[in-house]
Amino acid sequence: MSNSEPNSEPNAEPIIVLKDVDKFFGDFQALKKINLTVKKGERIVVCGPSGSGKSTMIRCINRLEQHNAGQITVAGHVLTDQIKDIDAVRREVGMVFQNFNLFPHLSVIDNLMLAPRLVRNTGKIEAREKAMSLLERVRIPEQADKYPSQLSGGQQQRVAIARALCMNPEIMLFDEPTSALDPEMISEVLEVMTDLAQDGMTMICVTHEMGFARSVADEVVFMDEGEIVERNNPENFFNNPQHQRTKLFLSQILAH
Amino acid sequence: MTPVLESLTLIIESVPQILMGFGLTLQLLFLSGILGLILAILLLLMRISGSAYLSAPAMVYIYVFRGTPILVQIFIIYHGLAQFEAIRESIFWAILREPFGCGVLALTLNTGAYVSEILRGGVLGVERGLLEAGAALGLSKRHRFIHITTPIAVRLAIPAYSNDVISLMKSTALVSTITLLDMMGYARIVYAETYAPYEVFTSLMVIYLLMTWIIQRAFGLFERRMSRHIRQ
Amino acid sequence: MDVLTGWWDDFFWGSVVVVQVFFVALILMVLFGLIGAAAKLSDNKVAQKIASGYTIVFRGTPEILVLLLFYFGSAIALTSIAQIFDPEIKYLDIPPFWAGSFAIALIVGSYATETFRGAFLGVDPGQVEAARALGLSNFKTFIYIQVPAMWRLALPPFGNHMLSLIKDTALISVIGLEETVFIAEQAMGTTGKPFTMFILVGAIYLSFSTIITLSVMRMEKYANKHLEVSR
Ligand SMILES: Nc1ncnc2c1ncn2[C@@H]1O[C@H](COP(=O)(O)OP(=O)(O)OP(=O)(O)O)[C@@H](O)[C@H]1O
Ligand SMILES: [Mg+2]
Numbered sequence: 001m002s003n004s005e006p007n008s009e010p011n012a013e014p015i016i017v018l019k020d021v022d023k024f025f026g027d028f029q030a031l032k033k034i035n036l037t038v039k040k041g042e043r044i045v046v047c048g049p050s051g052s053g054k055s056t057m058i059r060c061i062n063r064l065e066q067h068n069a070g071q072i073t074v075a076g077h078v079l080t081d082q083i084k085d086i087d088a089v090r091r092e093v094g095m096v097f098q099n100f101n102l103f104p105h106l107s108v109i110d111n112l113m114l115a116p117r118l119v120r121n122t123g124k125i126e127a128r129e130k131a132m133s134l135l136e137r138v139r140i141p142e143q144a145d146k147y148p149s150q151l152s153g154g155q156q157q158r159v160a161i162a163r164a165l166c167m168n169p170e171i172m173l174f175d176e177p178t179s180a181l182d183p184e185m186i187s188e189v190l191e192v193m194t195d196l197a198q199d200g201m202t203m204i205c206v207t208h209e210m211g212f213a214r215s216v217a218d219e220v221v222f223m224d225e226g227e228i229v230e231r232n233n234p235e236n237f238f239n240n241p242q243h244q245r246t247k248l249f250l251s252q253i254l255a256h
Numbered sequence: 257m258t259p260v261l262e263s264l265t266l267i268i269e270s271v272p273q274i275l276m277g278f279g280l281t282l283q284l285l286f287l288s289g290i291l292g293l294i295l296a297i298l299l300l301l302m303r304i305s306g307s308a309y310l311s312a313p314a315m316v317y318i319y320v321f322r323g324t325p326i327l328v329q330i331f332i333i334y335h336g337l338a339q340f341e342a343i344r345e346s347i348f349w350a351i352l353r354e355p356f357g358c359g360v361l362a363l364t365l366n367t368g369a370y371v372s373e374i375l376r377g378g379v380l381g382v383e384r385g386l387l388e389a390g391a392a393l394g395l396s397k398r399h400r401f402i403h404i405t406t407p408i409a410v411r412l413a414i415p416a417y418s419n420d421v422i423s424l425m426k427s428t429a430l431v432s433t434i435t436l437l438d439m440m441g442y443a444r445i446v447y448a449e450t451y452a453p454y455e456v457f458t459s460l461m462v463i464y465l466l467m468t469w470i471i472q473r474a475f476g477l478f479e480r481r482m483s484r485h486i487r488q
Numbered sequence: 489m490d491v492l493t494g495w496w497d498d499f500f501w502g503s504v505v506v507v508q509v510f511f512v513a514l515i516l517m518v519l520f521g522l523i524g525a526a527a528k529l530s531d532n533k534v535a536q537k538i539a540s541g542y543t544i545v546f547r548g549t550p551e552i553l554v555l556l557l558f559y560f561g562s563a564i565a566l567t568s569i570a571q572i573f574d575p576e577i578k579y580l581d582i583p584p585f586w587a588g589s590f591a592i593a594l595i596v597g598s599y600a601t602e603t604f605r606g607a608f609l610g611v612d613p614g615q616v617e618a619a620r621a622l623g624l625s626n627f628k629t630f631i632y633i634q635v636p637a638m639w640r641l642a643l644p645p646f647g648n649h650m651l652s653l654i655k656d657t658a659l660i661s662v663i664g665l666e667e668t669v670f671i672a673e674q675a676m677g678t679t680g681k682p683f684t685m686f687i688l689v690g691a692i693y694l695s696f697s698t699i700i701t702l703s704v705m706r707m708e709k710y711a712n713k714h715l716e717v718s719r
Contacts, residue, residue, distance in 0.1 A: 003350075013407035019473060024262065038257055062391075064388050064391060064392065087394045087396055089397070090391060090392055090393065090394040091393075091394035093392070094392070095389070095392035096392075097388070097389060099384060099385060101383075101385040101386050101388065102410070103386060103389070103390075103404060104485055105388075105407045107410070114393075115390075115393035115394060115395060117397070118395060118399050118403065119393070119394045119396075129314055136334060147484075147485035148485070149485050150485070160389075163393070164392070164393070167393060167394060188439070205328075300583060317650070320690075320694060322651075322697075323651075323657040323698065323701075324655070324693045324694050325656070325657075325658035325659070325691045325693055325695045325696035326655070327658045327659055327662075327668060327669060328658055328663075328686055328689050328690045329690070331669065331672070331673075331682070331686045331689075332683065332686040332687060334685045335682035335683075336682045336683035336685075336687065337683065338682065339680075339682055339683040339684070340680055340683065347589035356659060384614060403700070422547075422548065425550075426549070426550040426551065427549075427550070428550075429552050429553055430550070430552055430659075433552075433662060440550065440552065440553060443553075444556070445688075446513055447556075447560065451563045451564075453556070453557055453560035453563075453564060454557070454561055454564070457553060457556055457557035457560070457561070458557065460553060461545070461549045461553060461557065463546060464549045464550060464553065465544070465545065465548045465549060468547075468548035468549075469548070470602070
């Protein structure tokens with residue numbers, strides 16, 4: 001809120017809606033009655049202690065996990081068991097993982113071209129052009145023909161972001177994209193993400209990078225024990241947290 | 257000096273005779289190796305199909321063929337099948353009447369069971385995160401299997417597969433028990449003529465060890481080439 | 489099952505032979521494996537070379553070849569030694585039972601060598617250091633810390649070695665051991681029912697394999713008790 005203007009108009013349409021979502025792993029309830037609405041162009045940062053259900057929540061949004069109760073609507077598709085084409089939803093939602101998950105047997109450019117070629121039937125030349133332009137956007141066009149294992153962590157994560165963008169998603173999900181990185185590489189990834197935010201991408205980002213949250217997020221969501229405890233704009237979230245649990249979490253995370 | 261010379265003469269004389277079976281050993285190895293690999297892939301697809309009607313028979317098959325001696329499998333096929341009139345009158349009899357056909361069939365059925373487990377190990381070794389990344393990109397199940405699981409699983413399975421090819425090569429020697437003249441078969445003939453077990457069998461041992469070494473080298477090179485970019 | 493009448497007891501005794509060979513070979517196999525592993529882990533270059541020669545040779549040659557070499561080779565050796573004492577003797581051999589058990593134990597022992605060596609190297613050195621720091625003697629550390637940890641690592645491949653042993657027992661019929669395959673070969677001659685006979689042999693071996701597999705699973709469960717998740 002502080003440095004950048006919110007992308008979304010006050011009454012932009014909601015693009016992600018979670019309504020009373022529950023998720024169980026066996027007997028263990030990982031998500032408890034989650035309600036979350038994200039408008040087109042909105043940038044949400046999700047934080048909370050380990051095991052609070054952050055990953056589980058965003059993985060439900062592209063159905064890497066299946067929720068057990070409640071309703072999830074993504075870009076107009078309701079995610080149910082009957083959903084015919086979950087892949088169609090996933091095409092609209094890009095995801096970036098903590099440990100990159102680049103395909104080790106494919107070169108960087110092939111990592112980027114794989115999904116457009118297979119899923120969108122894009123021609124080879126066109127896919128390559130698109131991939132190269134995205135590599136330029138994440139500032140590593142010179143690495144196109146290398147293999148993931150030949151890149152640094154920060155470079156790999158930028159490739160992973162470019163790979164997700166190749167599918168022209170409307171929404172990007174980030175699950176702790178910088179927490180597997182050496183400190184000196186964090187900023188290069190955050191810069192790319194900030195660029196993306198400024199271009200108006202709808203983003204949900206699980207991260208503990210509070211600087212990023214302050215400068216980029218429209219809203220910060222705090223989760224604990226499977227619940228959304230608090231949701232607020234960064235200004236209020238950091239300066240004037242409402243809940244005891246939030247205060248405790250912030251004091252711990254800002255201590256170092 | 258004389259005994260040594262005698263031994264040397266024996267070796268020099270027996271090796272060419274043993275090598276008369278080399279072609280048959282190679283034929284058995286390649287034919288059942290390739291057919292066994294095809295069978296293994298079918299069994300693997302059955303096991304990971306998610307349908308109990310497909311995976312249960314595959315599991316039983318694998319269990320039975322891995323749980324019984326290959327010699328018994330060879331004898332069931334070579335001696336046993338002739339017991340049935342229906343088989344003797346079927347079109348398969350042309351193959352099953354011949355010891356070579358029986359040998360190839362037994363070795364194929366046996367190696368197929370082992371190799372399918374090796375391939376399954378490779379498939380299970382593919383990191384879940386990579387498949388999730390594929391899913392998140394909107395790749396269908398089939399595309400994920402073909403473009404992510406398969407290439408990575410193949411690389412993971414090569415070392416174990418190479419060991420199984422060596423096992424198969426060793427198993428080919430058992431066809432000498434059903435009258436086939438592979439290298440082992442010829443060696444047994446030469447032994448019966450000379451009563452010189454050390455010379456005859458040790459020479460054959462050296463030949464097999466060379467073959468083992470070549471197989472290991474070949475797969476080692478192949479694996480190194482294929483896995484250049486995969487961190488262990 | 490009428491064809492089997494009169495043959496049941498032969499197959500029973502054949503199975504007993506299988507079990508006997510299995511246990512004899514098991515003991516020898518563990519022995520060869522431990523010696524091989526000790527040699528490979530020792531500082532002695534010669535011992536290392538011999539041990540790796542052993543594993544290369546026995547993992548790279550067909551089992552039946554080892555068996556024949558061993559059986560006929562030992563017979564020649566034995567005969568010539570005996571002839572020194574009594575020139576009348578024409579032929580002496582080691583009974584197939586012992587020659588066979590020894591040969592398959594040598595073969596599987598070469599695989600066990602690698603298993604034991606890997607298990608020894610796989611024990612977390614931190615555990616050993618911790619035990620030493622607590623004041624346990626070298627010997628006690630070995631018995632109470634290293635051996636149980638090695639056992640956990642070695643158990644799954646060791647189960648496979650036992651399966652190899654039981655299946656290799658069938659090969660010894662080739663040199664005349666009267667185990668079940670041998671019986672079936674005789675029975676098929678007189679009854680004309682080879683399929684029935686060899687299927688029975690397969691079933692016998694499959695039950696032995698099953699018993700071994702189940703026992704190993706139990707042992708693994710026991711060995712890994714402390715790793716079970718508590719709730
Ligand atoms: N596949 C699974 N099976 C069983 N339990 C799981 C599974 N995935 C997650 N959980 C449990 O669900 C809870 C929430 O996990 P989740 O990964 O969403 O937490 P998180 O907030 O992302 O934590 P972290 O910051 O450590 O990534 C945890 O207690 C975890 O143990
Ligand atoms: Mg997480």
